[in-house]
Amino acid sequence: MSTQxxxxxxxxxxxxxxxxxxxEAVRGxxxxxxxxxxxxxxxxxxxxxxxxxxxxxxxxxxTRGRVWIDGADLTTMSERGLARLRxxxxxxxxxxxxxxxxxxxxxxxxxxLLLRGVSEDERRREVSxxxxxxxxxxxEDRRPSKLSGGQQQRVAVARAVVGAPALxxxxxxxxxxxxxxxxxxxxxxxxxxxxxxTTFVFATHDPQLMERAQRLIRLVDGAVALDERRAxxxxx
Amino acid sequence: MKRYAILLRLARRNVVRHWRRSLLTGMxxxxxxxxxxxxxTIGDGAHEDWIDxxxxxxxxxxxxxxxxxxxxxxxxxxxxxxxxxxxxAALEASGVASHVAQVAPRLEVMGLANSPTAxxxxxxxxxxxxxxxxxxxxxxxxxxxxxxxxxxxxRLHAFVGQRLAQRLDLTLGSRLVLTAQDAAGDIAxxxxxxxxxxxxxxxxxxxxxVHIPLATAQEWLAVGDDITTVAVLLTSAWDVPRVLRRxxxxxxEADVEVVVLSWRQATPELDAAIKLDDxxxxxxxxxxxxxxxxxxxxxxxxxxxxxxxxxxxLRALGLTKRETATVVFTEGMILTAVAGMVGVVxxxxxxxxxxxNGLDYxxxxxxxxxxxxxxxxxxxxxxxxxxxxxxxLGSIVVVGLLASLYPAYRAxxxxxxxxxxxxx
Numbered sequence: 105m106s107t108q109x110x111x112x113x114x115x116x117x118x119x120x121x122x123x124x125x126x127x128e129a130v131r132g133x134x135x136x137x138x139x140x141x142x143x144x145x146x147x148x149x150x151x152x153x154x155x156x157x158x159x160x161x162x163x164x165x166x167t168r169g170r171v172w173i174d175g176a177d178l179t180t181m182s183e184r185g186l187a188r189l190r191x192x193x194x195x196x197x198x199x200x201x202x203x204x205x206x207x208x209x210x211x212x213x214x215x216x217l218l219l220r221g222v223s224e225d226e227r228r229r230e231v232s233x234x235x236x237x238x239x240x241x242x243x244e245d246r247r248p249s250k251l252s253g254g255q256q257q258r259v260a261v262a263r264a265v266v267g268a269p270a271l272x273x274x275x276x277x278x279x280x281x282x283x284x285x286x287x288x289x290x291x292x293x294x295x296x297x298x299x300x301x302t303t304f305v306f307a308t309h310d311p312q313l314m315e316r317a318q319r320l321i322r323l324v325d326g327a328v329a330l331d332e333r334r335a336x337x338x339x340x
Numbered sequence: 341m342k343r344y345a346i347l348l349r350l351a352r353r354n355v356v357r358h359w360r361r362s363l364l365t366g367m368x369x370x371x372x373x374x375x376x377x378x379x380x381t382i383g384d385g386a387h388e389d390w391i392d393x394x395x396x397x398x399x400x401x402x403x404x405x406x407x408x409x410x411x412x413x414x415x416x417x418x419x420x421x422x423x424x425x426x427x428x429a430a431l432e433a434s435g436v437a438s439h440v441a442q443v444a445p446r447l448e449v450m451g452l453a454n455s456p457t458a459x460x461x462x463x464x465x466x467x468x469x470x471x472x473x474x475x476x477x478x479x480x481x482x483x484x485x486x487x488x489x490x491x492x493x494x495r496l497h498a499f500v501g502q503r504l505a506q507r508l509d510l511t512l513g514s515r516l517v518l519t520a521q522d523a524a525g526d527i528a529x530x531x532x533x534x535x536x537x538x539x540x541x542x543x544x545x546x547x548x549x550v551h552i553p554l555a556t557a558q559e560w561l562a563v564g565d566d567i568t569t570v571a572v573l574l575t576s577a578w579d580v581p582r583v584l585r586r587x588x589x590x591x592x593e594a595d596v597e598v599v600v601l602s603w604r605q606a607t608p609e610l611d612a613a614i615k616l617d618d619x620x621x622x623x624x625x626x627x628x629x630x631x632x633x634x635x636x637x638x639x640x641x642x643x644x645x646x647x648x649x650x651x652x653x654l655r656a657l658g659l660t661k662r663e664t665a666t667v668v669f670t671e672g673m674i675l676t677a678v679a680g681m682v683g684v685v686x687x688x689x690x691x692x693x694x695x696x697n698g699l700d701y702x703x704x705x706x707x708x709x710x711x712x713x714x715x716x717x718x719x720x721x722x723x724x725x726x727x728x729x730x731x732x733l734g735s736i737v738v739v740g741l742l743a744s745l746y747p748a749y750r751a752x753x754x755x756x757x758x759x760x761x762x763x764x
Contacts, residue, residue, distance in 0.1 A: 190657065215657055
């Protein structure tokens with residue numbers, strides 16, 4: 105694990121307006137997540153986990169405060185700059201997999217490499233290695249509708265980690281999976297973290313995921329209530 | 341460019357994936373194009389017939405006159421014999437001969453037709469019978485009520501309409517006196533005998549147009565060899581601009597005695613009628629395409645809203661707003677291109693297969709159909725032209741383009757974080 109922060113936030117607030125009422129989803133969060141960390145953000149529903157994750161990924165702008173990803177300040181970036189940052193430095197894993205239905209597993213996984221203009225040979229080599237590593241080799245040509253939930257989520261993980269992003273954000277990645285599939289998926293992500301040094305930040309309720317966390321951040325009412333680094337590695 | 345290839349791939353596959361929706365939208369566009377092609381080919385065919393009938397009865401596709409004649413209708417504004425010779429020379433020399441079907445010299449004057457029972461205002465046309473028979477076609481079988489049309493060698497003969505014959509109580513062989521102002525400005529009369537009676541179905545024509553031999557008219561009105569109009573009938577109304585241009589150049593700008601007019605200038609009432617019909621045609625097309633556009637907007641917009649999460653994912657993966665809009669826009673344009681081409685092919689094919697020999701709507705009518713002094717043929721033969729193809733494709737491209745813009749814009753307004761929560 106490097107000591108270089110993959111993510112840094114400084115007094116981040118996110119306030120939503122609903123029918124004229126201000127709802128403070130994130131309240132003054134200051135964090136530093138180091139490159140290669142396996143971080144779990146836990147907390148009850150409405151504690152601001154997903155909102156904070158969206159802020160870290162540049163999907164939504166904070167109301168106040170500043171956010172740096174891999175040293176780049178998100179709060180001063182243009183829309184185009186944010187899109188570029190998401191493409192090159194951030195990977196996302198969503199609860200509902202969210203693979204593009206018209207693309208095959210391989211095309212989904214290599215999508216960000218395609219957008220970055222990486223050559224076909226290089227794309228295929230990188231994705232093949234990843235598919236081998238995460239146990240979905242042979243499924244390259246299948247469309248998402250022909251894959252199980254677990255397989256789809258593995259393709260989604262491949263899509264998120266391909267091209268070595270500075271940060272992978274995963275929002276409830278195991279919520280739609282059965283226990284055995286969840287365990288296998290988490291083991292696979294822990295392995296990627298260990299072998300490739302990918303920085304993972306999860307938002308979850310899943311106790312199995314919390315058990316694997318090297319660092320557990322507990323959010324309550326949008327603020328950090330607990331930030332605990334553990335001795336145990338993120339290994340199965 | 342590489343990135344656009346990816347967006348194109350996404351758009352293409354989305355069109356195929358949602359094939360029912362694509363088919364529905366495509367069908368709406370295709371039917372719009374088919375309707376447009378049919379309307380244009382049949383409409384243009386009807387207009388050609390209409391123009392053909394109209395110009396035969398008036399002064400041809402191209403009329404050469406004294407510049408003032410069309411306003412004054414007076415003999416003092418006539419084409420002198422030398423001017424007439426220059427016109428015929430220009431017709432020979434300016435490379436328009438291949439477009440010309442008929443040329444007819446005419447001496448036209450407003451006057452009165454008198455019989456022992458009544459007097460009726462008429463338009464008297466001195467015509468060359470052999471040339472005029474094929475030109476105005478007043479003497480053809482379906483118009484001839486009795487008698488015959490004028491023939492070369494006729495002198496004191498007149499060919500009159502049925503309504504005029506009724507009003508003046510004339511029958512074949514009856515005598516009538518035509519009176520008009522001659523070249524000197526004096527009232528002059530000419531006795532003629534009815535040699536034939538025609539009926540076009542247009543009351544104004546059947547009551548007012550009287551044909552007499554040109555030589556008789558020239559002698560009666562004391563104009564020597566002068567005429568008022570050289571009427572030129574072309575093989576197609578589409579050749580008018582080309583013939584006008586060449587003939588005007590051939591006549592020379594300096595010829596102040598002569599003006600070369602298109603049928604639109606020489607027969608403004610026919611031009612106005614066709615423009616009015618065209619206007620309603622355009623209104624029909626616009627309404628048709630607004631309906632098509634709404635169908636496109638509706639289905640593409642529904643698809644954008646239905647795929648909110650998908651667009652959110654694309655944005656999360658690094659697509660810009662503009663690129664997301666490009667995917668939606670390209671989907672619309674793919675549908676437009678395919679539906680447009682199929683529609684054009686289908687429209688032309690169906691029209692050609694069903695009506696290439698003419699669309700007969702006589703069953704829907706009682707009696708003749710007349711408009712603006714012209715009897716319309718009840719069998720319309722569609723005409724097929726490249727410009728219709730370009731116009732039909734162009735129209736659907738414009739409609740598809742406009743109809744795809746709003747859904748594309750809406751795709752850019754998606755809140756990425758909110759989109760992830762979206763359940764279709």
